[in-house]
Structure formats: C-alpha cells, structure tokens
Amino acid sequence: MTDxxxxxxxxxxxxxxxxxxMRDITKTFPGVKALQNVNLDVKAGEIHAIVGENGxxxxxxxxxxxxxxxxxxxxxxxxxxxxxxxFRSIRDSEHKGIVxxxxxxxxxxxLSIAENIYLGNExxxxxxxxxxxxxxxxxxxxxxxxxxxxxxxLVTNIGTGKQxxxxxxxxxxxxxxxxxxxxxxxxLSEKDSEALLNLLLGFKAQGISCILISHKLNEVSKVSDxxxxxxxxxxxxxxxxxxxxxxxxxxSMVGRPLEDRYPARAPQIGEVVFEVKNWSVYHPQxxxxxxIKGIDLNVRKGEVVGIAGLxxxxxxxxxxxxxxxxxxxxxxxEVLLHGKKVDTSTVEKAVSHGIAYATEDRKxxxxxxxxxxxxxxxxxxxxxxxxxxxxxDLAELDVANDYRKKTNIRSSSVYQTVGNLSGxxxxxxxxxxxxxxxxxxxxxxxxxRGxxxxxxxxxxxxxxxxxxxxxxxxxxxxxxxxxLGITDRVYVMNEGRLVGEMPTAEASxxxxxxxxxxxxxxxxx
Amino acid sequence: MTTETAPQAATPAxxxxxxxxxxxxQANLREYGLLLVLILIMLFFQxxxxxxxxxxxxxxxxxxxxxxxxxxxxxxLLVIVAGHIDLSVGSVSGFIGALAAxxxxxxxxxxxxxxxxNPIVAGLxxxxxxxxxxxxQGYLIAYYRIPSFIVTLAGMLIFKGLSxxxxxxxxxxxxxxxxxxxxxxxxxxxxGAITLVPASQGVQPLVLHGATLAIGIxxxxxxxxxxxxxxxxxxxxxxxxxxxxxxxxxxxxxxALVLFFxxxxxxxxGLPNVLVVMGxxxxxxxxxxxxxxxxxxxxxxxxxxxAAALSGIKTERLTFYIFAIMGALAALAGMxxxxxxxxxxxxxxxxxxxxxxxxxxxxxASALGxxxxxxxxxxxxxIMGVLNNGMSIMGINIDLQQMIKGVVLxxxxxxxxxNKNKA
Ligand SMILES: Nc1ncnc2c1ncn2[C@@H]1O[C@H](COP(=O)(O)OP(=O)(O)OP(=O)(O)O)[C@@H](O)[C@H]1O
Ligand SMILES: [Mg+2]
Numbered sequence: 022m023t024d025x026x027x028x029x030x031x032x033x034x035x036x037x038x039x040x041x042x043m044r045d046i047t048k049t050f051p052g053v054k055a056l057q058n059v060n061l062d063v064k065a066g067e068i069h070a071i072v073g074e075n076g077x078x079x080x081x082x083x084x085x086x087x088x089x090x091x092x093x094x095x096x097x098x099x100x101x102x103x104x105x106x107x108f109r110s111i112r113d114s115e116h117k118g119i120v121x122x123x124x125x126x127x128x129x130x131x132l133s134i135a136e137n138i139y140l141g142n143e144x145x146x147x148x149x150x151x152x153x154x155x156x157x158x159x160x161x162x163x164x165x166x167x168x169x170x171x172x173x174x175l176v177t178n179i180g181t182g183k184q185x186x187x188x189x190x191x192x193x194x195x196x197x198x199x200x201x202x203x204x205x206x207x208x209l210s211e212k213d214s215e216a217l218l219n220l221l222l223g224f225k226a227q228g229i230s231c232i233l234i235s236h237k238l239n240e241v242s243k244v245s246d247x248x249x250x251x252x253x254x255x256x257x258x259x260x261x262x263x264x265x266x267x268x269x270x271x272x273s274m275v276g277r278p279l280e281d282r283y284p285a286r287a288p289q290i291g292e293v294v295f296e297v298k299n300w301s302v303y304h305p306q307x308x309x310x311x312x313i314k315g316i317d318l319n320v321r322k323g324e325v326v327g328i329a330g331l332x333x334x335x336x337x338x339x340x341x342x343x344x345x346x347x348x349x350x351x352x353x354x355e356v357l358l359h360g361k362k363v364d365t366s367t368v369e370k371a372v373s374h375g376i377a378y379a380t381e382d383r384k385x386x387x388x389x390x391x392x393x394x395x396x397x398x399x400x401x402x403x404x405x406x407x408x409x410x411x412x413x414d415l416a417e418l419d420v421a422n423d424y425r426k427k428t429n430i431r432s433s434s435v436y437q438t439v440g441n442l443s444g445x446x447x448x449x450x451x452x453x454x455x456x457x458x459x460x461x462x463x464x465x466x467x468x469x470r471g472x473x474x475x476x477x478x479x480x481x482x483x484x485x486x487x488x489x490x491x492x493x494x495x496x497x498x499x500x501x502x503x504x505l506g507i508t509d510r511v512y513v514m515n516e517g518r519l520v521g522e523m524p525t526a527e528a529s530x531x532x533x534x535x536x537x538x539x540x541x542x543x544x545x546x
Numbered sequence: 547m548t549t550e551t552a553p554q555a556a557t558p559a560x561x562x563x564x565x566x567x568x569x570x571x572q573a574n575l576r577e578y579g580l581l582l583v584l585i586l587i588m589l590f591f592q593x594x595x596x597x598x599x600x601x602x603x604x605x606x607x608x609x610x611x612x613x614x615x616x617x618x619x620x621x622x623l624l625v626i627v628a629g630h631i632d633l634s635v636g637s638v639s640g641f642i643g644a645l646a647a648x649x650x651x652x653x654x655x656x657x658x659x660x661x662x663x664n665p666i667v668a669g670l671x672x673x674x675x676x677x678x679x680x681x682x683q684g685y686l687i688a689y690y691r692i693p694s695f696i697v698t699l700a701g702m703l704i705f706k707g708l709s710x711x712x713x714x715x716x717x718x719x720x721x722x723x724x725x726x727x728x729x730x731x732x733x734x735x736x737x738g739a740i741t742l743v744p745a746s747q748g749v750q751p752l753v754l755h756g757a758t759l760a761i762g763i764x765x766x767x768x769x770x771x772x773x774x775x776x777x778x779x780x781x782x783x784x785x786x787x788x789x790x791x792x793x794x795x796x797x798x799x800x801x802a803l804v805l806f807f808x809x810x811x812x813x814x815x816g817l818p819n820v821l822v823v824m825g826x827x828x829x830x831x832x833x834x835x836x837x838x839x840x841x842x843x844x845x846x847x848x849x850x851x852x853a854a855a856l857s858g859i860k861t862e863r864l865t866f867y868i869f870a871i872m873g874a875l876a877a878l879a880g881m882x883x884x885x886x887x888x889x890x891x892x893x894x895x896x897x898x899x900x901x902x903x904x905x906x907x908x909x910x911a912s913a914l915g916x917x918x919x920x921x922x923x924x925x926x927x928x929i930m931g932v933l934n935n936g937m938s939i940m941g942i943n944i945d946l947q948q949m950i951k952g953v954v955l956x957x958x959x960x961x962x963x964x965n966k967n968k969a
Binding site: 344347367368371372373387390396403404407412414415418454 | 785853
C-alpha cells in the first residue's frame with residue numbers, strides 16, 4: 022500500500038494547471054466492457070489528443086465526460102477545476118464550459134447558421150427570440166472561427182468543412198473552457214483540416230483546452246501537447262510532446278510496431294473491364310448547373326484505380342450517378358462492362374451487372390442503424406443467402422460471422438445493433454455488405470474514413486485480395502498518401518472534370534496538386 | 547422485439563460464453579412480456595367478471611369479435627414497419643362490406659351476369675377491389691411521394707362516402723347462408739364428438755369437438771418438432787446458447803396455452819372458420835416477415851430508406867405492394883365484419899383503423915418504422931379485444947371504456963420504450 026501513496030497524493034491534490042481528471046472510469050454496455058479503469062488528465066490550455074483503434078472507447082469516454090452518459094451510469098470520478106462533478110446531462114457539463122462536438126455532426130440542415138448556433142440556447146427574452154441579437158452574436162462567433170458566411174444561410178447549403186466550423190462557433194457561443202472534438206477532420210479536406218487545427222492552436226493561446234480525437238496521426242502529432250492512448254478500453258499511456266512520433270503512437274495503439282502502412286502490391290492487370298464514356302450529370306436542384314462534365318475513364322481487370330481531388334470536386338456525385346442514377350438529373354453517357362454497353366439506370370440493375378458502390382456517408386446512405394450487423398451485411402445480396410425468396414437463417418448467420426471476422430468488426434456478436442458500434446466499425450459493416458455482394462467492379466468512396474491505422478492496413482489487404490481475384494476497383498479518397506500507397510493508376514478530378522491521369526509509380530502528391538492547380542488556372546482564365 | 551434469442555456466435559474471439567439462465571430469461575422477458583401482459587389482463591377479468599371470461603362460449607366470442615381487427619393488423623404491421631400509416635382501412639373495409647352486400651343482394655343482375663352474385667365470386671371480386679384500392683393509394687404514396695398520412699386520410703373520406711352512396715344510406719342484408727359461414731360457421735367435425743362426461747342428472751355433460759381437438763394436438767406437436775429441429779440445426783453448427791431448461795420451459799408453456807385454448811374451443815362448437823383463416827394468415831405473415839426476402843426488405847426500407855435504395859432495393863415497388871396487401875386484407879376484414887353482422891351498414895368499419903393502429907403499436911412497433919413483429923401485433927389486438935370484452939361484461943360505461951383503452955395504449959408504448967432504453 023505504502024508505495025501508492027506518493028502517486029495518490031499528486032493525483033488527489035490537483036496540480037495547479039490541471040483542469041480535468043477522469044479517474045478509474047469504467048463503463049459497460051450489455052455484453053461489452055467499453056471502458057475499464059481509464060484515467061485521463063488534461064491541463065489548462067493544452068491540446069490533448071486521444072488516440073486508439075476503432076472501438077477502443079474514445080467516443081464513449083468523451084460521452085461520459087460530457088454527461089451524455091449521466092452520472093451513475095458509469096463508475097469512477099470526474100474532477101473538473103478541482104471539484105468532483107456528477108453531470109446528469111449535456112446541459113450540466115455545458116454550464117461548466119465543457120462542450121463536445123460529436124463524431125457525427127449534429128446540426129439541423131434546414132435551419133440557418135445563426136439558428137443552429139443558438140439552438141437550445143436561444144437569444145430570447147421571455148421566450149421571444151431576439152433576431153437582431155441572434156444574428157449579431159452569430160456573426161461575432163463566426164468571425165472568431167474565420168467563417169465568412171451570412172448567418173441566415175441554411176446549413177444544408179454549406180459544405181462539410183464549413184459545417185464543422187459552425188459547430189465550433191456554436192461551442193464558442195457557450196463560453197467554452199474545454200472543447201472536445203471527436204474526429205473533427207474525418208470528412209474535411211486537407212486545407213479545411215489545417216484551418217481547423219490552426220483555429221485550435223489559436224484557442225490554446227486564449228487558454229481554452231481541447232481534447233482532440235483523431236485517426237489522422239500526422240495531425241495529432243503536429244498539434245497536440247500530449248497524447249493519451251487507449252486500447253481495448255484501457256489507458257495504455259500518456260505521451261509527452263517530446264516523445265510523440267507517429268511510429269511511437271502506432272506501436273502503443275496497436276500493441277506492436279506496424280512495419281508498413283500499405284501492404285505490398287503485386288498487380289496482375291488484364292484487359293479493360295469497366296469503362297465510362299462521356300459521363301455528364303446536372304445538379305438535382307439547380308438543373309442547369311452541370312456537376313459532372315464529360316468524364317471518360319476505365320478500370321482494368323485486377324487493377325486498383327484511384328480518383329484524387331479536393332473535397333467537392335464531384336467524385337462522390339460522379340460515383341453515385343453511375344450507380345443507378347442515385348445522384349443528379351439529366352444523366353448521360355455510357356457504361357461498358359467488358360466492352361459491352363450496360364444499363365445502370367437503377368441500383369438494382371447496376372448491382373445485377375456486378376457493380377457496387379460503398380458510400381462515404383455510412384449513417385445516411387450506408388446502414389440501417391436500428392438493425393443488427395447480420396441483417397446489414399446481407400442486405401445488398403439477399404439472393405446469396407436465400408432460395409425462392411426464402412432466407413436461410415443459418416447460411417445468413419455464417420455469412421455475417423465470416424465477414425465480421427474478415428473485416429475484424431469489434432462487437433459483442435453479429436446481433437449487435439449497428440447504431441451502437443463505434444464509427445470505424447460501422448464503416449467496416451458497410452464494406453462487409455459490399456464485399457458479400459461479390460461485385461466485379463467495386464467503387465469505394467473514402468473506404469477508410471474514420472478507420473484506425475491497423476484496420477486501414479486490413480482494408481488495404483482486402484482490396485489487394487479482391488484485385489488479385491481479378492476485380493476492377495475504383496477508390497475515391499481525399500488522402501493522397503493512401504491513393505499513392507494502394508493504387509496502380511490515379512485520375513485527378515477537379516470541378517466535375519478529369520484533369521489528369523498518371524500511373525501511380527510516376528505520381529506524387531505534388532504532381533496531383535499541380536494537375537488541380539493547373540485546371541483551376543484554366544477555369545479562372 | 548426480435549424473436550431471435552440473440553445467440554452468440556461460437557468464435558473463439560468472443561469466448562463463446564453461453565448466455566446465463568438469468569440473462570436469457572431477461573432477454574425473453576422483454577420478448578414475451580406482452581404475452582404475459584395479455585394473460586394477466588385475462589386473469590384479471592376472469593376474476594372481475596366472476597369467471598365469465600374463460601367460459602368456452604365467451605372465448606369463442608373474443609376470437610370472433612376481434613378477427614377482423616387482427617386481419618387488418620397484419621397488413622398494418624407491414625405498413626407501419628415500412629414507415630407509413632394507413633388511415634383508410636376502416637372505411638375501405640366498410641366499403642367492401644357494402645360492395646359485397648350489393649353484389650350478393652342489392653343489385654339485380656341480368657341472368658347472364660347472375661354468377662356475380664355467387665358468394666364465392668362476389669368474395670373474390672371484393673378481394674380484388676380491395677387490393678386495387680390499396681394499390682391505387684400505394685401508387686400515389688410510392689411513386690408520387692405523397693405522404694401516406696395524407697393519401698389515406700383522403701381515402702378514408704372517399705370510401706366513407708362511397709359506402710354511404712352505394713348502400714343509398716340503407717342497411718342491406720341478410721347475406722346468403724354460405725357467406726355467413728365466414729363469420730358464424732365452425733369447421734365440420736370430421737372425427738366425431740368425444741363424450742367425456744355423459745349427460746346425466748345433476749352433472750353438466752361435457753362433449754368435445756373431435757376435429758378441433760385433433761387439429762390443436764397436431765399443431766402443438768408440429769410446433770414442438772419444428773423448434774426441436776431448429777435447435778438441433780443450430781447446435782450442429784455451433785450456434786445455440788440458450789440454456790436447455792429455458793428452451794424446454796418455453797415450449798411447454800406455449801404448448802400448454804395452445805392446448806388449453808383448443809380444449810376450450812372444443813368444448814363449445816369447435817374451431818370457428820374465421821379462426822382457421824386467421825391462423826393461416828398469421829402463420830403466413832410470420833413467415834413473410836421473418837424468412838422472406840420480401841419481409842426483410844420491408845424492415846430495411848423502414849429503418850433507412852436511402853440506405854435500402856442504395857442496396858438495390860426497389861423501395862417504390864415494395865411500398866406499392868405493401869399497400870396492395872393492406873387493401874386486400876381490409877377487404878377480407880370488411881367481409882368478415884359484414885358476415886358477422888349479417889348485413890352491410892353505411893357506418894360499418896368507421897373508426898376501426900384506430901383499433902388496428904393501436905393494436906400494432908401496443909404490439910411494440912415503432913412509429914418511426916423499421917421495428918415491429920407479427921406476434922406483437924396479434925397479441926396487441928387481443929389485448930384490445932379482451933379489454934373490450936371484459937369491460938363490456940362488467941358493464942362499464944362506453945365512455946370509461948374508451949379512456950381505459952387510451953391509457954392502456956399509452957402505458958404499453960411507454961413500457962416498451964422504457965424497456966428499450968434500459969437495455
Ligand atoms: N450504446 C451502446 N451499446 C452497446 N455497445 C456500445 C454502445 N456504444 C458503444 N458501444 C461499444 O463500446 C465500444 C467503444 O465504442 P466507442 O464508440 O467509444 O469507440 P471509439 O474508440 O470511439 O471508436 P471509433 O474510432 O471507431 O470511433 C465499442 O465496442 C462499441 O461497440
Ligand atoms: Mg468514436
């Protein structure tokens with residue numbers, strides 16, 4: 022006992038600059054111990070990163086801290102500014118200046134920016150909203166986050182990057198002292214991410230502390246002062262600035278060093294399987310705005326082809342319009358499989374021709390969140406587990422277990438509700454679904470968004486295997502190193518047009534960026 | 547409310563811990579909680595009505611009185627799981643009842659068209675018309691994306707008016723005897739009566755309907771064999787983890803309930819025809835929702851229509867079919883109702899949609915779509931039915947009855963949500 026006393030002493034008496042201590046936090050869900058005796062302390066004015074694999078418990082820890090999981094539903098103590106807290110709801114924690122921005126944005130799309138910023142916290146007297154003050158206040162916080170938008174703009178009309186800034190502006194409007202960001206940059210472009218991280222550095226200078234969760238280790242190692250690693254619901258260690266390197270973090274996260282980020286590829290490329298000719302699409306609401314402008318591309322048997330580009334360059338719109346005209350109007354152009362024209366005008370037809378599209382937006386387009394893993398896995402290929410329209414239960418169970426193992430989904434069983442899975446594991450369910458559909462052409466839209474380094478490696482390996490089986494694979498990704506690491510050839514897209522094509526062996530981030538910049542120059546001139 | 551007992555897969559990764567008896571019991575409690583509630587309500591009324599509720603005659607009556615609600619609840623379950631609602635079913639059933647009456651009695655056909663008045667032909671016409679009505683509403687909902695609430699609200703008004711108009715405001719009846727069999731008939735006793743207690747002075751005679759008894763026993767044996775086979779198949783693949791004791795107990799309890807019910811029916815006039823129809827429909831819908839790809843897709847579009855569409859499901863066509871099925875069932879219910887009253891009245895069916903929708907929600911379906919079970923909807927309908935029956939026997943005022951039913955609906959949904967949040 023005696024040897025624990027010195028340690029106890031300096032955790033009990035808060036060091037002058039420690040603003041938050043979470044001690045021995047344990048949280049269980051039916052069938053899962055999500056957190057076990059997790060410890061975390063955050064100093065005033067620091068950026069403290071939390072990293073760990075998918076399902077390690079990062080989001081859960083933050084939900085405990087912010088009162089989403091109320092006091093009593095977990096064990097352990099939260100000591101904030103020297104006093105023990107027992108938050109019963111988010112409101113309680115917000116009163117103390119702790120604000121969380123969740124992994125999935127929580128803005129109301131059809132309300133204006135200003136309305137969203139003051140949602141639940143309206144500028145009102147006696148229940149009557151003061152619109153002038155609302156707009157004024159919104160403008161002030163928008164300025165702080167460097168967002169140049171009219172507060173009356175509807176949130177649905179601005180991009181994801183700006184929406185993320187609106188979330189932060191919303192937090193600022195509540196006089197935040199400790200800001201928690203759960204994977205804020207997962208769906209941001211590099212430029213937007215950098216702006217956001219600079220913003221955090223600015224907050225730090227003003228004495229606001231941040232807890233940052235991210236799978237992008239380069240960002241984390243750049244901005245954070247300390248990093249706490251969580252693995253399987255346990256705290257592994259807290260690294261100080263001086264010790265932070267990406268390799269060090271990975272070793273700690275995964276439990277062993279990871280030799281390579283990308284599995285070796287030995288491509289065996291055959292004839293052209295998939296071809297798109299002169300593909301054009303118009304915007305569904307602004308019907309005279311052309312979103313996709315005459316795209317020609319092809320993918321060969323066994324080839325992994327990437328589409329690089331900035332956020333908003335039209336890659337997702339292109340893929341979705343190919344896949345059963347799921348996006349846009351006035352879709353024109355040809356799709357050829359093995360040189361023969363095929364009809365992909367409905368999703369069902371596309372799937373029956375062996376084309377699959379795994380969406381980037383798992384919550385909206387990818388999953389039935391209220392159902393379990395098993396049903397989600399087989400949904401796109403019910404024929405594969407049924408005969409005469411009758412589902413074979415056990416065959417389905419086999420399939421679900423098989424893919425759960427293949428993609429390494431962390432869950433209590435295949436009967437876990439998908440909505441309760443961690444973000445990264447949800448992504449793996451989307452992948453499982455399309456892998457089981459066994460397509461010949463697989464379009465993967467940001468397949469590793471929100472996925473940890475170890476799991477990324479697994480997904481890359483799966484992509485390699487599929488290519489080795491002779492499938493044609495098209496990968497859309499905003500992470501250029503990823504495209505360079507896993508593809509054989511890349512197209513570059515900008516503003517709905519292909520502006521470059523190069524074998525990956527000759528490609529580099531600079532070359533891709535140059536292609537984009539050149540195209541923008543052309544458009545401007 | 548899944549009836550699967552969440553078996554844990556036997557992969558080493560998750561240390562294949564079999565569910566503890568207590569854990570399994572809890573999982574089952576949630577699932578069979580509703581059945582328990584029904585039994586408790588029945589016992590309560592058995593007590594307050596001084597033993598009338600469980601009289602064979604009264605049990606038979608409960609079945610007959612609720613048959614049309616249950617038939618429509620099956621379709622409504624699909625509609626609600628798909629994320630829609632159908633407010634027109636009451637009026638449609640009333641309209642079809644009126645149509646049946648006019649075909650068989652009201653309209654005088656020329657000789658070459660006289661076959662239209664044949665009860666079987668008329669019945670088929672009614673079913674087709676019902677399906678067509680459902681399909682028409684479904685078409686507007688699925689392909690023109692008009693909210694189902696609005697389309698079926700309009701349908702409710704239209705068919706209310708139409709039945710008034712084709713009946714010219716009159717009640718039309720009585721129906722031919724063959725048609726009445728639908729509601730008032732019992733299956734023929736092809737085995738013969740079994741006399742347990744012969745009539746003698748001072749003792750009530752006890753004669754059982756042989757065929758009913760035989761069917762009940764065959765059903766129970768079949769059910770038990772089926773669940774043993776399922777369990778064996780799962781165990782062979784390494785999937786079972788429900789403790790055997792619980793498995794056995796569950797089967798014994800359910801078998802006992804069915805046998806008890808069979809015995810009660812057998813000691814009155816036997817199995818009502820309409821119960822046979824209902825039984826087949828219920829079994830069919832359980833199969834449809836649990837095992838058919840069609841059913842699976844309904845849950846998928848209710849859970850997330852966009853994701854379902856992007857998984858290659860034709861959401862529009864599916865919605866269209868669901869409403870067509872609902873229409874056909876509303877037609878069947880309308881005929882059962884008319885046959886039971888032995889006349890079609892202009893007011894028939896009005897307000898039934900509320901009972902049907904309440905049954906489905908009491909049965910645990912979610913108003914947001916994607917969640918709900920056939921068994922739940924059927925039990926929900928019986929809960930409403932037993933409440934009606936029990937309170938009528940007790941002579942409770944109709945106004946109080948309404949209030950009590952409202953409270954039960956709220957309590958059921960509240961209880962269900964509470965249970966889910968706790969998990
Ligand atoms: N409501 C819930 N019910 C059951 N299990 C849950 C629930 N919420 C989370 N879990 C489980 O708790 C574990 C931790 O999840 P959490 O969301 O905290 O992971 P994470 O570290 O944020 O992962 P990611 O990087 O993928 O977002 C996971 O195994 C998850 O399945
Ligand atoms: Mg998370």
